[in-house]
Amino acid sequence: MEETDDIKSCQDKHKENTPKSSPFDFVIKQFQGKRSSSGKRKEQPSAIKEFFRGFDFGKSEGKDRREIEKTEINNSGDDDQSEKQDLSAEGNADEPPRLVSEEESPSGKERFNQFMEKLGKKPNTKNLDLNNCALSAADVIELASLLPFLPELEEISLSWNGCVGGTLKSLTVQLHHVNLLKVLRLNNCRLTAEDVTSLGEAFEVVPQLEELDLSWNSSVGGKLSLLTKKLQKGCKLKLLKITDCNLMAKDGESLDTALQHLAELRKLDISGNKEIGGGFKDATVHLASLKNLEVLDLHQCCVTEEDMTVLSQVIPLLSSLQKLNLSSNKNVGVSSYPLLGRLRFLPKLKSVAISNCGLGEESFSSLAEAALHLPELEILDLSWNKCVGGNLKLLWEALKLATEIQVLRLSSCNLVAEDLALLTLLMQDGHLARLRKLDLSYNNNVSDEGWAVFCQGLAVFKELSELDISLRPSSCRDCGMWFSELLAALTKLPALAELGMQRWVLSESQRKRLENFNEDNKRNIRFDC
Numbered sequence: 001m002e003e004t005d006d007i008k009s010c011q012d013k014h015k016e017n018t019p020k021s022s023p024f025d026f027v028i029k030q031f032q033g034k035r036s037s038s039g040k041r042k043e044q045p046s047a048i049k050e051f052f053r054g055f056d057f058g059k060s061e062g063k064d065r066r067e068i069e070k071t072e073i074n075n076s077g078d079d080d081q082s083e084k085q086d087l088s089a090e091g092n093a094d095e096p097p098r099l100v101s102e103e104e105s106p107s108g109k110e111r112f113n114q115f116m117e118k119l120g121k122k123p124n125t126k127n128l129d130l131n132n133c134a135l136s137a138a139d140v141i142e143l144a145s146l147l148p149f150l151p152e153l154e155e156i157s158l159s160w161n162g163c164v165g166g167t168l169k170s171l172t173v174q175l176h177h178v179n180l181l182k183v184l185r186l187n188n189c190r191l192t193a194e195d196v197t198s199l200g201e202a203f204e205v206v207p208q209l210e211e212l213d214l215s216w217n218s219s220v221g222g223k224l225s226l227l228t229k230k231l232q233k234g235c236k237l238k239l240l241k242i243t244d245c246n247l248m249a250k251d252g253e254s255l256d257t258a259l260q261h262l263a264e265l266r267k268l269d270i271s272g273n274k275e276i277g278g279g280f281k282d283a284t285v286h287l288a289s290l291k292n293l294e295v296l297d298l299h300q301c302c303v304t305e306e307d308m309t310v311l312s313q314v315i316p317l318l319s320s321l322q323k324l325n326l327s328s329n330k331n332v333g334v335s336s337y338p339l340l341g342r343l344r345f346l347p348k349l350k351s352v353a354i355s356n357c358g359l360g361e362e363s364f365s366s367l368a369e370a371a372l373h374l375p376e377l378e379i380l381d382l383s384w385n386k387c388v389g390g391n392l393k394l395l396w397e398a399l400k401l402a403t404e405i406q407v408l409r410l411s412s413c414n415l416v417a418e419d420l421a422l423l424t425l426l427m428q429d430g431h432l433a434r435l436r437k438l439d440l441s442y443n444n445n446v447s448d449e450g451w452a453v454f455c456q457g458l459a460v461f462k463e464l465s466e467l468d469i470s471l472r473p474s475s476c477r478d479c480g481m482w483f484s485e486l487l488a489a490l491t492k493l494p495a496l497a498e499l500g501m502q503r504w505v506l507s508e509s510q511r512k513r514l515e516n517f518n519e520d521n522k523r524n525i526r527f528d529c
Contacts, residue, residue: 108149115146125152131185132160140167147174155183159213165190169198176205184209188216193223200230210264211239221246221275228258235261243297244272252279259286267295271325277302280310288317299327299353305335312337316345323351327381333358341366344373352377355409356384364391371398381409389414389445392422400431408435411468412442417450424457434463441468441500444475452482458489465495470526471503479504487513490523499525 106114116123119133128150130143140163147153156178158164168191175181184206191199191214203209214220220227224247231237240262247270255270256279268290270276280287280303287310296318303311308331315324324343326332332339332354340363343349352374354367364387371377380402382388388410399405410419420440426432438461440446446454451469461467471477479486483506490496506514506527514525 108146112146112149115142125150127155127157128153129155129157130161131157135161135163137163137167140164141170144170144174147171148177150178152180153178154180155185156181157183157185158189159185159187160189162188162190165195165217165219166192168195172198172202175202179206180208181206182208183211185211185213186217187213190219191217192219193226196220196223196226200227203230203232203235207234208236210236211241212237213239213241214245215241215243215269216245218244218246221251221273222248224251225254228254231258231261233261236264237262238264238266239269240265241267241269242273243269247273247276247279249276249279252276253282256280256283256286259283259290262290263292265290265293267297268293269295269297271297271299271301274300274302277304277307280307284310284314287314290318292320293318294320295323296321297323297325298329299325299355301329303329303331305331308332308335308337308339312339312342315339316342318346320348321346322348323379324349325351325353326357327353327355328357330356330358333360333363333385335363338366341370343367344370347373348376349374350376350404351379353379353381354385355381359385359387361387361391364388365394368394368398371395372401374398375401376404377402378404379407380405381407382413383409383411383439384413386412386414389419389443390416392419396422396426399426400429402432404434405432406434407437408432409437409439410443411439412472414445415440415443416445417447417453420446420450420454424454424460427460428457432461435461436463436495437466438464439466439468441470442472444471444477448479448481451479452485455482455485455489458486459492461493463495464493466498467496468500469504470500473503475503476505477503479506479510483510487517490517490521490525497524499523501525501527 112125113123119130119135119139121130121133133139135143135158140158140161164186168186168189186199189195196219220242224242224245251273252270259265296315298311303326312335315321324346326339340354343352352367352371357363359367359382364385371380392410392415413419423432423438427435479501490499504527511527514527517523518525
């Protein structure tokens with residue numbers, strides 16, 4: 001009783017001397033708060049005992065102190081575990097939000113998947129295709145932060161995203177994490193001079209890069225050397241495409257210097273750069289060293305007479321060349337240097353495009369003679385060269401030998417009835433057996449009789465899948481006398497999927513017959529209603 005009275009007395013005195021906001025009240029409130037958070041929780045005297053442990057109230061000497069402490073510790077542990085379970089199940093609004101540990105944060109792979117899903121793309125750790133995704137500058141920076149988690153990446157395509165321009169450095173400084181990268185496409189990305197510089201600096205960390213496409217970035221013009229001067233010996237680039245980048249003559253000269261490091265190059269496309277003319281004058285030595293080059297595209301480059309001198313000497317030395325495009329270069333046809341005639345030294349040529357080159361009879365004759373030595377020729381494009389009309393017979397022997405030819409384009413060549421009759425005879429004699437695409441559009445000089453003869457023999461073009469006989473946009477003619485011949489031939493051409501015949505005037509009954517033919521045979525015959 002005396003011990004109880006002493007404890008009560010001590011508590012009364014403590015209560016009298018304790019201010020309203022005493023630590024004692026705080027502990028009691030905390031304890032009560034925890035008890036009220038769970039109705040199922042057991043009584044927890046351990047908290048109060050811990051508080052009073054510092055006060056000596058004369059514990060019973062018969063009770064071993066160590067045993068008491070051990071029991072309290074065990075009870076406290078049980079109480080803490082019960083409290084954790086309750087808080088986990090119900091939460092506690094009074095506590096601050098729990099910080100996510102490093103182990104619980106999203107992995108790099110999860111972040112990459114979320115990034116791709118945000119853009120509506122399926123995640124692919126080898127081929128990153130983000131063409132035309134309306135990327136923002138923030139997206140490019142976020143993508144750069146993800147590259148360390150994509151060590152197997154081999155292709156990056158960011159074409160047609162204007163916001164890439166000006167932010168490319170954030171990406172290139174991370175490219176060392178993807179040193180297996182083989183393909184980088186940056187078409188129409190509004191690249192800046194700084195972007196070109198940072199890209200050049202990245203060459204050292206992507207030693208496996210095989211394809212680089214910078215097409216339709218106009219600011220590259222005049223700054224190409226910022227890139228090419230960084231090319232190193234042993235560069236593995238196989239494709240370099242810089243179409244329509246506003247390149248100038250000085251860019252052509254810097255590309256010449258870079259060629260000495262591009263021994264593996266297979267495809268070089270600098271087409272559509274109208275100001276680069278005159279930039280090939282020093283390219284003789286290095287261009288000729290591209291022994292593995294298979295595709296050379298120089299169309300619409302405004303090559304000069306001086307350029308033609310160089311190209312006439314160099315192109316015949318490219319022994320592996322398979323595709324050559326010189327279209328839309330007027331000096332090809334009028335140059336005194338016999339480039340076309342020297343194509344005979346390239347027996348692996350499969351595609352020759354000389355559309356709109358201002359060919360004269362002399363240059364056309366040189367080409368026809370060279371074609372006799374091109375047994376693997378598959379594609380021949382002579383469109384928009386008026387001299388072909390009436391002179392197709394010059395190609396007679398070459399076309400007889402061209403057993404592999406599949407595409408023949410003769411659009412706007414001033415063809416006459418005799419030229420179409422020649423094609424028909426070649427087919428009837430078993431030549432041009434593999435021909436699949438024939439473009440005869442915009443040849444308004446062919447007479448009705450010429451079209452009638454052609455349609456009568458059309459059925460022998462068994463492999464033909466595409467045919468275009470449309471007239472020029474400003475023209476309009478009736479096809480009454482040979483329409484029936486055409487329709488009869490179409491039924492015997494199971495491979496023909498597309499036929500263009502715009503500007504030919506059709507009667508109501510003729511239109512209905514073509515519409516029915518399209519529907520019944522699942523064809524695509526394009527005609528004006």
